Amino acid sequence: MKRLRWLPIVLLLFAATLTAAEQLFDLKPVVPGVWAAIAKPQFRVNCNAVVIELDDGLLVVDTHSKPSAARALIEQVKSVSSKPVKFVVNTHFHWDHYQGNQAYLSAWPQGVEIISSEATRESIEHRGIPRVKNEMLEVPREIEHLKADFAQATDASQKAEIEENLRQAESYLGELQAMQLALPTITFDRSLIIHRKSRNVQILWLGKAHTDGDVFVYLPKEKFMATGDVLQGWVPFMGDGYPYDWIKTLEAAEKLDVEYAVGGHGAVMRDKERFHFSEQYLRDLMAETERAYAEGASMAETVKRVSATMIPKYASGMPPTFPQDIVGNIQKAYRVVSGDTN
Ligand SMILES: [Zn+2]
Known part of the structure; x- marks a missing residue:
């Protein structure tokens, strides 16, 4: 992967x-x-x-x-x-x-x-910076893998592809090493x-969501909102998230007058459609996981059961990687429901 x-x-x-x-x-x-x-x-x-x-x-x-x-x-x-x-x-x-x-x-x-x-x-200082250091160890490993793949590749187009990937990986590593955060x-x-005379920009923290510190950038006159990763077009990454708060935070943001929204990933969003979709996704994810947990299902069993109901319901609004990506979401939901994490 x-x-x-x-x-x-x-x-x-x-x-x-x-x-x-x-x-x-x-x-x-x-x-x-x-x-x-x-x-x-x-x-x-x-x-x-x-x-x-x-x-x-x-x-x-x-x-x-x-x-x-x-x-x-x-x-x-x-x-x-x-x-x-x-x-x-x-x-x-x-x-x-x-x-x-x-x-x-x-x-x-x-x-x-x-x-x-x-x-x-606070998080950039205490969690972000260590992650960059970790990435500096991780990327050289990926480079080694790519080099091994290159040595084994026989097909010319495959070799060219790996070479380009290597070039990108090496230049990214160079940037990481020189990075002054x-x-x-x-x-x-x-x-x-x-x-300002022409417009006001409201930068709002409306509650925990994708992380503990997400902000929205809202232009009330223009009915425009930048939503970061709280609301975006990909499968949400929930590793640092607070699913129950996330639902409430989305509901609070949705109360504002918004016609156009741009998230951290994916296309420009119109009206409130993606708000409804994402809120419902999180509600269902938590409710289905709660039910499986209450019935004594293990984490692996919960992943199976919840995927089976969620994938057909939400796939049309998610990227093609959804069936794999939802696994992490269900595991997170299970840890939250079982009191293992917040
Ligand atoms: Zn993010």
């Missing part, structure tokens, strides 16, 4: 005519002065970003997994606005949402403020509002 993460990169070979930025993101206008940088699905290590124009500068939501990806987006942003980036928001502490922070500080050394919840800053410079507990 692990090594599959590199395979899609080969698709980039076919995109050789695109610029670096175009290979990584589609920058799409959503409402006037707001762009969604939708990460192209073939690339392993990027999340979406949102660019919001203010009177005196730009605010960017999330910074990807590495400075080179952030730099590529910075170049692309210059084609739609000449204003400097003044604010960066990290929606939560996961590596693919903040590891590019330093690129913004390098591009505008005169001052970019990085905003997050207090909980997210930039921590948020402004934090808050519940909400922080940036007031």
Whole structure:
């Protein structure tokens, strides 16, 4: 499974005519002065970003997994606005949402403020940074595997594919080794509002969800919301999540007037459809797991039973990896229901 993460990169070979930025993101206008940088699905290590124009500068939501990806987006942003980036928001502490922070500080050394919840800053410092160190041990192992695969490959196209994967892995490792993680410079507990003549930007913590510190970036006038990984188009990753709180947090966010939403992964979302889908997914996941647990089912048995009802019901709204990815969700739900974790 692990090594599959590199395979899609080969698709980039076919995109050789695109610029670096175009290979990584589609920058799409959503409402006037707001762009969604939708990460192209073939690339392993990027999340979406949102660019919001203010009177005196730009605010960017999330910074990807590495400075080179952030730099590529910075170049692309210059084609739609000449204003400097003044604010960066990290929606939560996961590596693919903040590891590019330093690129913004390098591009505008005169001052970019990085905003997050207090909980997210704490987690970047105490959990995010150790994870980068761990990744620095993990990637060389993947490189060794790729080299072994390369030595064994006989087919020319297979060799070319592995070679490209190796190139990407080595350049990512180089970036990890040089990475200077930039921590948020402004934090808050519940909400922080940036007031400008043309628009107000509300940055809101509405409860625990995908992590303990997720924030939404909300533009009330434009009915636009950046939702981080609390609401997005992929199968939710629940490893650091709080499923029961997550449902309540989604309900609270849904009460706001939202017509357009951009999550950390996947396409631009319209209206409240994805809110309903995700809330119901989490409710069913927890209810089905509770039932199996109450009936004395083991974790393995619960995975089997809950998958059997959830997969047919939700597959149409999830990516093709759903049947494998739901396993982690059910295991998490089981640990929560059995009191093993929060
Ligand atoms: Zn995440």
